[in-house]
Amino acid sequence: MERSLRARRPQREGRGPRRTGAIRQRAWRQPRLPYRPLEILSADQIEAIHLASLGVLETIGMKVLQAEARRLFEAAGADVDESSMVVRLDRGLVEETRKLAPSQFTLHARNPERALEVGGAFTFFSAVGGPAFACDLERGRHAGSYAELCDFLKLVQSLNVLHQEGGGPFEPLDLPEASRHLDTHYAQLTLMDKNWQPWGLGAERARDGLEMAAIAMGVAREELWRTPVFTCIINTNSPLMLDVPMAEGLIEMARHGQAVVITPFTLAGAMAPVTLAGALVQQNAEALAGIVLAQCVRPGAPVVYGAFTTNVDMRSGAPAFGTPEYVQAAQISGQLARRYGLPFRSSNVTTAHAVDAQAAYESEMALWGAITAHAHMVNHAAGWLGGGLTAGFEKLILDAELLQMMTAWLEPPAVDEASLGLEAIAEAGHGGHFFGTAHTLARYESAFYEPLLSDWDNYDNWRDRGSMDAATRANRIWKQLLAEYEQPAIDPAVDEALRDYVARRKGEIHGSSGGATA
Amino acid sequence: MERSLRARRPQREGRGPRRTGAIRQRAWRQPRLPYRPLEILSADQIEAIHLASLGVLETIGMKVLQAEARRLFEAAGADVDESSMVVRLDRGLVEETRKLAPSQFTLHARNPERALEVGGAFTFFSAVGGPAFACDLERGRHAGSYAELCDFLKLVQSLNVLHQEGGGPFEPLDLPEASRHLDTHYAQLTLMDKNWQPWGLGAERARDGLEMAAIAMGVAREELWRTPVFTCIINTNSPLMLDVPMAEGLIEMARHGQAVVITPFTLAGAMAPVTLAGALVQQNAEALAGIVLAQCVRPGAPVVYGAFTTNVDMRSGAPAFGTPEYVQAAQISGQLARRYGLPFRSSNVTTAHAVDAQAAYESEMALWGAITAHAHMVNHAAGWLGGGLTAGFEKLILDAELLQMMTAWLEPPAVDEASLGLEAIAEAGHGGHFFGTAHTLARYESAFYEPLLSDWDNYDNWRDRGSMDAATRANRIWKQLLAEYEQPAIDPAVDEALRDYVARRKGEIHGSSGGATA
Numbered sequence A, B: 001m002e003r004s005l006r007a008r009r010p011q012r013e014g015r016g017p018r019r020t021g022a023i024r025q026r027a028w029r030q031p032r033l034p035y036r037p038l039e040i041l042s043a044d045q046i047e048a049i050h051l052a053s054l055g056v057l058e059t060i061g062m063k064v065l066q067a068e069a070r071r072l073f074e075a076a077g078a079d080v081d082e083s084s085m086v087v088r089l090d091r092g093l094v095e096e097t098r099k100l101a102p103s104q105f106t107l108h109a110r111n112p113e114r115a116l117e118v119g120g121a122f123t124f125f126s127a128v129g130g131p132a133f134a135c136d137l138e139r140g141r142h143a144g145s146y147a148e149l150c151d152f153l154k155l156v157q158s159l160n161v162l163h164q165e166g167g168g169p170f171e172p173l174d175l176p177e178a179s180r181h182l183d184t185h186y187a188q189l190t191l192m193d194k195n196w197q198p199w200g201l202g203a204e205r206a207r208d209g210l211e212m213a214a215i216a217m218g219v220a221r222e223e224l225w226r227t228p229v230f231t232c233i234i235n236t237n238s239p240l241m242l243d244v245p246m247a248e249g250l251i252e253m254a255r256h257g258q259a260v261v262i263t264p265f266t267l268a269g270a271m272a273p274v275t276l277a278g279a280l281v282q283q284n285a286e287a288l289a290g291i292v293l294a295q296c297v298r299p300g301a302p303v304v305y306g307a308f309t310t311n312v313d314m315r316s317g318a319p320a321f322g323t324p325e326y327v328q329a330a331q332i333s334g335q336l337a338r339r340y341g342l343p344f345r346s347s348n349v350t351t352a353h354a355v356d357a358q359a360a361y362e363s364e365m366a367l368w369g370a371i372t373a374h375a376h377m378v379n380h381a382a383g384w385l386g387g388g389l390t391a392g393f394e395k396l397i398l399d400a401e402l403l404q405m406m407t408a409w410l411e412p413p414a415v416d417e418a419s420l421g422l423e424a425i426a427e428a429g430h431g432g433h434f435f436g437t438a439h440t441l442a443r444y445e446s447a448f449y450e451p452l453l454s455d456w457d458n459y460d461n462w463r464d465r466g467s468m469d470a471a472t473r474a475n476r477i478w479k480q481l482l483a484e485y486e487q488p489a490i491d492p493a494v495d496e497a498l499r500d501y502v503a504r505r506k507g508e509i510h511g512s513s514g515g516a517t518a
Helices: A043-059 A067-075 A091-098 A146-158 A180-190 A203-217 A221-226 A244-255 A276-297 A324-340 A357-372 A393-409 A422-428 A438-446 A459-464 A470-484 A492-510 B043-059 B067-075 B091-098 B146-158 B180-190 B203-217 B221-226 B244-255 B276-297 B324-340 B357-372 B393-409 B422-428 B438-446 B459-464 B470-484 B492-510
Strands: A062-064 A079-081 A086-088 A104-107 A116-119 A124-127 A133-136 A140-143 A231-234 A259-262 A303-306 A344-347 A377-382 A390-392 B062-064 B079-081 B086-088 B104-107 B116-119 B124-127 B133-136 B140-143 B231-234 B259-262 B303-306 B344-347 B377-382 B390-392
Touching (some): A043 A086, A043 A091, A043 B422, A062 A276, A067 A079, A067 A086, A067 A276, A133 A393, A146 A180, A146 A393, A146 A470, A203 A221, A231 A303, A244 A276, A276 A324, A324 A344, A324 A357, A324 B393, A357 A393, A357 B357, A357 B470, A377 A393, A390 A393, A393 B357, A422 B043, A422 B276, B043 B086, B043 B324, B062 B276, B067 B079, B091 B276, B133 B146, B146 B180, B146 B393, B180 B203, B203 B221, B203 B244, B203 B492, B231 B244, B259 B276, B303 B324, B324 B344, B324 B357, B357 B377, B377 B393, B393 B470
Parallel strands (some): A133 A390, A231 A259, A259 A303, B124 B377, B231 B259, B259 B303
Antiparallel strands (some): A104 A116, B062 B086, B079 B086, B104 B116, B133 B140
């Protein structure tokens, strides 16, 4: 019982409903990680996983489907069996080679003020990338269009808490498959001035991303390594395989000094052992193999240790996300990445199909896992729904709120004479109130976190305004943000060069003169 | 982009919808806290808050409205000003006296297997207590009845993840106010065999709780100190006051060797300084004053350091819950309680009025705060809605899922030869699968967390079953749990003695012969 809650509830004079003006949000700022990470395994246990994964690479090895990748491994001293395409790496090679990767690097953006530090005491949040479908409250899950993709990118640009676009939120299914990456890149570069993710599947697409990024940065593609702009997600094909498109993407990106984020999808019970320790042994082996390959391509190329281990739903065999095992896997992965001194990537994921309580609690679990694991890059940090098959407009707003709250928590409170507030305590006295004290008045405006989505109004006001749940409010917020969107400026010559590139490449791909982007 | 999610999604053969049988949940078990707490302030900063709060008690002091409490303070050596009722405590007195309280104790229950350890490496979860209103999906927020209160208690009994009832989930407004605590206690004692919380407001009600608990435990009230059964929430009246009913409850409970949970409601910006450090100075001063008073009543009486600091919504002056500041306050409070070697209480709270995404994310924030702060007691751990004015049936189920997930996360994964899974990795081979490996088959049934509320089915199945959101599913679950409820056995003589006590006391209160409980 806690009856004082009822008895002593302060209320100010009434006020109007919220958000009649422009959407208020926290300012752009790359968050720091000021607290210790949460480590759930001992150093000995981490060492056991590390050593087991080295054993896997030595004895079982990786099956590498692309010939150039096998040649690069072989040139570095790996044992390559061409008939089976299996590459075995001895532990000395792995340990020496992985050390070539930097522990921190700078990721540039078209707007220099949107550059990001990757690694060290910094984290950043990336929007969802890769789903097949779009979803909003009115239409439910549906095939997304290029116009909707542009709307999604405008929201990603508008939300200050998102530091990076995630590689296209969903497929623009009204555009031809062979060239839609070009339209997507044009939108990423002109509707936004933040950092963005390319498509890492295949050499040709990777080069298109690199060319367009180079145009936007005003440099030659061959010089892009001086100002890395890409963290490119590379998924191994678990268990223990690397396919041709992923290998090509990895090689192309690493050759240009762009960061590859080696992320095994080690789904415990399906594509990895059913035990968390076993799944992490396999994740670690696959991640190390990819990291070694990147260093074989270009010693010193930036890499990120990617972790995506989760468990299946044992009733259906389908992946589950934001589970307790997922959180543990993220935290242990952070320990492994720190053991190697490498930047670490985790994610904000859920199995839920609606923007309901499940979506929120699974995302919170994943997010607390990522942040307490000291993830330097939180991929899919906003917008992911339905096990990653869907990108949701309302979910984007929900996640922006979760991320904003996390950034506020990541700012430790001041403890000094002024904040200890002894004068205010004396001024308020026994049973008094603090509303009117000088201490309060001086700090009133910015003392506390101001929510984007949460409704903190009392029950009667909330009911009288229609008993709107968080998903309904999120729907209103993204529409208002879209209405308030302002396109960032771009040098007309750069814009023209991008349009020319897209038109030329479309011509090559489709065998016609192509055409500029809508 | 993470296209492997789409390309390599394993699916088993179809299966029927879930939950056609009885509700499955994790077994009863008091969770341990195996990981390090998350400490967000330095030891020096904690010391600064500690010293400032000792200064507050020395110079400003507590206004104590009850005469016996002032006499107890005075007898211990405090400086008491009878005209202003202000009690000033020098730091030597505070520091010596608080050390008399134990750092860990056992809390007994009618069912000996439901006893709880309070403090040390243990935590436990208590159901919501104290709200005015009940809420469910069909009726919305409404005045609760005794029949509904009994239903709520049956659910608390049924949910294994709840270790303690919270002191009555809402007011049974169909019963007379003066005696409804007797009916509530009868329900707590007969519909449940778990530990439960009493009403701590006033000496008479406190004694009724003690008498009835003693009957159920088969001991005299004067002997109840040998087997403590109560953690009784005592709220100070912030700032720096202790009122008559709370002082009476504190004294009565401590006199009987029951644990008082001293919990200042230090609402930053209203009843406490607008700075978090200042609000915590005040919380700490008030908590220490209550802890000292309990030790003056009975040296060695168990106490719990309660923390409830949160911030106001600066637009309305009303309390906000589950905020970033709330999480920080919980984590710092845990540091303070550890500095004193005292058991620590935190809570799971939200401002949301609906069981929507906001309810889930604010509760998750509060819960991660509590658990990473090493709360030994998580009060209001399930069922709290709308800033504590409402207890919700669907929220109870949502929170049970959050708590179950947390308990699964609190069980560290095994790291040994069997779990490292090298044979399984070799058996599956490159690009193989793990479904059929011996390693998987041996662990299949219990490898992963099994959800209570989450729907992990694919989109088509979820849509075909009605696109039910988590709140709708929670509604079905609590109704099924209620249908499956089995009343725990009770000695008929004990039941009769409880009924006799209630009847006698109702007669005294209402001046008639009273009557047994419905």
